[in-house]
Amino acid sequence: MAAKGRTQNAVARLFAHWRGAVAIVAFVLVWQILGTMSSTFGGKIPTPTQVTQTFFASFVDDPRYWRNWAASFERVLWGFGFAQLFGIPLGIALGLSRTTEEIVFPVFEVLRPIPPLAWVPVSILFWPTHEASIIFITFIGAFFVIVINVFDGIRHIPERYFWLATSLGATPWRIFLRIVLPAVIPSVAVGMTLGIAITWDVLVAAEMIAGDLGLGRLTWEGYVSNTPEIVIVGMISIGIAGYLSARIVDYIEARLMPWAQHDPKFRGRR
Amino acid sequence: MSGGELRAENLSKTYRAKGQAPVRVLDNCSLAVAAGRLTVLMGPSGSGKSTLAYILAGYVAPDRGRVLLDGAAVEKPGPNRLMVFQETTLWPWMTVADNVLFGPSVRTAGAKAEARAKARDLLQRFGLLDFQDKFPGQLSGGMKRRAEIAQALINEPRVLIMDEPFRGLDVMTRELMQEYYLKVFEESRPTTLFITSEIEEAIFLADVILFMDPKLGRVGRAIEVDLPRPRTFEIMASARYREIKEQALETLYAHEESEHYSPQQTPMGG
Numbered sequence: 146m147a148a149k150g151r152t153q154n155a156v157a158r159l160f161a162h163w164r165g166a167v168a169i170v171a172f173v174l175v176w177q178i179l180g181t182m183s184s185t186f187g188g189k190i191p192t193p194t195q196v197t198q199t200f201f202a203s204f205v206d207d208p209r210y211w212r213n214w215a216a217s218f219e220r221v222l223w224g225f226g227f228a229q230l231f232g233i234p235l236g237i238a239l240g241l242s243r244t245t246e247e248i249v250f251p252v253f254e255v256l257r258p259i260p261p262l263a264w265v266p267v268s269i270l271f272w273p274t275h276e277a278s279i280i281f282i283t284f285i286g287a288f289f290v291i292v293i294n295v296f297d298g299i300r301h302i303p304e305r306y307f308w309l310a311t312s313l314g315a316t317p318w319r320i321f322l323r324i325v326l327p328a329v330i331p332s333v334a335v336g337m338t339l340g341i342a343i344t345w346d347v348l349v350a351a352e353m354i355a356g357d358l359g360l361g362r363l364t365w366e367g368y369v370s371n372t373p374e375i376v377i378v379g380m381i382s383i384g385i386a387g388y389l390s391a392r393i394v395d396y397i398e399a400r401l402m403p404w405a406q407h408d409p410k411f412r413g414r415r
Numbered sequence: 416m417s418g419g420e421l422r423a424e425n426l427s428k429t430y431r432a433k434g435q436a437p438v439r440v441l442d443n444c445s446l447a448v449a450a451g452r453l454t455v456l457m458g459p460s461g462s463g464k465s466t467l468a469y470i471l472a473g474y475v476a477p478d479r480g481r482v483l484l485d486g487a488a489v490e491k492p493g494p495n496r497l498m499v500f501q502e503t504t505l506w507p508w509m510t511v512a513d514n515v516l517f518g519p520s521v522r523t524a525g526a527k528a529e530a531r532a533k534a535r536d537l538l539q540r541f542g543l544l545d546f547q548d549k550f551p552g553q554l555s556g557g558m559k560r561r562a563e564i565a566q567a568l569i570n571e572p573r574v575l576i577m578d579e580p581f582r583g584l585d586v587m588t589r590e591l592m593q594e595y596y597l598k599v600f601e602e603s604r605p606t607t608l609f610i611t612s613e614i615e616e617a618i619f620l621a622d623v624i625l626f627m628d629p630k631l632g633r634v635g636r637a638i639e640v641d642l643p644r645p646r647t648f649e650i651m652a653s654a655r656y657r658e659i660k661e662q663a664l665e666t667l668y669a670h671e672e673s674e675h676y677s678p679q680q681t682p683m684g685g
Contacts, residue, residue, distance in 0.1 A: 308472070323509075402508065404509075404552060
């Protein structure tokens with residue numbers, strides 16, 4: 146019941162207005178025209194009708210196609226999950242302790258600008274399986290974003306929050322539990338929103354390089370095997386998968402901070 | 416609610432930031448906030464009023480001098496002297512009731528029912544009972560201010576320090592809040608130090624107005640406000656009110672002139 150309502154909600158968000166539906170129809174039309182035109186001068190961009198035909202003829206009931214979905218989602222889940230698991234505590238430690246900041250930050254700031262994909266060779270050399278390397282690269286993609294956001298969030302907690310809590314007699318541990326942790330949730334949410342997008346970016350590239358399964362791999366194989374319909378099926382699948390993940394993250398965020406729904410200051414951030 | 420007496424003796428404070436000239440904010444500043452009275456501290460912005468308040472509350476340490484509460488020196492922040500800040504200090508992730516109950520809940524493990532009853536009482540008095548389960552983001556500016564006063568008063572502080580609490584509210588809400596606080600004060604006489612830069616607010620509320628001398632960095636003149644209590648806004652039409660206002664303006668201008676036309680400075684233009 147609730148799940149159904151949520152699905153409807155997600156669809157409603159996608160087509161918030163009839164103009165949105167018109168825009169999608171127009172997009173498909175333009176694509177159809179461009180695809181047809183391209184074939185007249187030897188281009189190989191398949192039209193929407195060709196892609197749809199291919200999809201229903203050889204993908205929709207092919208378990209291998211759905212295994213690609215499962216493989217990609219599983220990697221995102223692990224990579225993104227580990228990024229939160231390690232990133233949130235590290236961000237909090239950096240934000241609360243000058244000593245930790247002084248020790249960790251120099252290393253952190255040198256590693257942070259390295260694009261996640263530059264980690265691919267090291268990752269393949271280090272980890273025993275390709276699966277682990279892909280998850281690691283996905284992890285790297287989300288990790289730095291979450292750490293920086295949480296760190297920044299801690300540093301921006303108004304000083305008067307701590308002052309008042311101290312005046313009222315709260316111990317440091319109470320302040321940590323009841324002030325610091327909830328205060329940092331909006332920053333965790335921002336980090337998650339940014340992180341999930343980067344995760345898919347990085348995942349697709351990593352799968353093209355090193356994967357055996359996954360939506361990125363599917364797209365790449367379509368290219369290598371000279372079947373452009375498969376490339377497009379892969380791309381659209383990635384688009385939908387990314388959209389679904391973003392909605393799931395939104396849902397988790399809303400559950401983490403029910404109070405923010407009513408607060409214009411925080412509502413604007415999502 | 417029994418009020419306490421708060422004294423500051425010979426406070427000095429100079430802010431030294433790296434690479435900048437030191438800023439002397441307070442110099443040998445003393446003041447007394449008598450028990451059960453509403454003492455207003457007035458002065459232009461930047462005259463050290465907030466610094467003085469932070470020292471009194473124990474958030475900032477003075478370079479010299481000490482703070483006495485009922486004759487005993489106090490340094491650390493504590494529930495015996497609480498502050499209502501310029502900006503809201505309601506924690507956005509707690510309901511109004513949880514915000515008000517924060518103090519009692521972190522200090523005492525037991526006696527929860529008692530604290531709840533007290534909170535209910537206060538919220539009723541402040542017209543917030545119907546909003547006790549709302550989050551601060553759902554309240555209007557005036558309601559937030561009321562909730563903050565309740566958040567402090569439930570702890571029965573011996574002194575309440577209010578640092579320009581109604582700043583930023585629209586004129587009507589501000590006047591309502593002034594009436595509101597007067598009512599609270601006239602009912603139970605909590606010792607109050609009320610900081611403001613608005614002369615009419617000062618006279619309307621005060622038993623005595625202390626003027627901050629920005630040039631000297633200490634409290635200068637004091638004016639007794641002998642208008643009868645309970646007060647309403649009609650009092651602002653009285654002859655005595657106008658007399659006091661004139662005196663107050665004179666004092667303010669005297670301070671200003673000592674600042675702009677001191678012998679060391681060359682007057683510019685006319």
